[in-house]
Amino acid sequence: xxxxxxAAPSLVPRVVIFGLAGxxxxxxxxxxxxxxxxxxxxxxxxxxxxxxxGVFNLTGPEST
Numbered sequence: 001x002x003x004x005x006x007a008a009p010s011l012v013p014r015v016v017i018f019g020l021a022g023x024x025x026x027x028x029x030x031x032x033x034x035x036x037x038x039x040x041x042x043x044x045x046x047x048x049x050x051x052x053x054g055v056f057n058l059t060g061p062e063s064t
Contacts, residue, residue: 033055039045040058050058 036045036050036053036055037058040050041061043061045058047059050056
């Protein structure tokens with residue numbers, strides 16, 4: 001068994017990649033509710049679909 005830490009592969013590139021991927025997914029997923037609200041405003045999808053994806057109180061297009 002080699003106990004020399006210099007011989008071990010560096011984990012820094014992997015940590016940076018996963019950190020950036022996590023931040024990117026957070027930005028993408030945090031804006032999905034707005035996309036669903038726009039779809040509902042244009043009459044796309046049913047109230048059951050929006051409850052299934054976890055966005056509540058979207059009933060479809062509203063008359064003005």
